[in-house]
Amino acid sequence: MNCPKCSGKMREKKGNTPEGVSYNYFRCNSCGEEIVNMQQLHAVADKYRSMKKYTAKLSKWGQSIGLRIPKPLLEEYSLKQNQEVTLIPEKNAIKIVSK
Numbered sequence: 001m002n003c004p005k006c007s008g009k010m011r012e013k014k015g016n017t018p019e020g021v022s023y024n025y026f027r028c029n030s031c032g033e034e035i036v037n038m039q040q041l042h043a044v045a046d047k048y049r050s051m052k053k054y055t056a057k058l059s060k061w062g063q064s065i066g067l068r069i070p071k072p073l074l075e076e077y078s079l080k081q082n083q084e085v086t087l088i089p090e091k092n093a094i095k096i097v098s099k
Helices: 038-052 071-076
Strands: 010-016 022-028 057-061 064-068 085-089 094-098
Touching: 022 038
Parallel strands: none
Antiparallel strands: 010 022, 057 064, 085 094
16 A cells, blocks of 8 residues: 555554554555554444443442442453452553453
């Protein structure tokens, strides 16, 4: 594939969104122009839609706040009541990792 900006050679690369959704894109070796094709954009959008369909409710529990995780996510990730998980603070998110 040739760059539409400078006609240089483009290479396919892999990238990740901040939420960890992977996608492929093309980057020009000469000018650095980056292009994502429509198929990849649709795949990323579909993944975001599936990620965003769940909401959770925060509730006060004593001095803390508890997070209610929807049942489909509990089942998908095999999370159980009283199971300990690790919380990893990130720039705009909190990642929950099961042990």
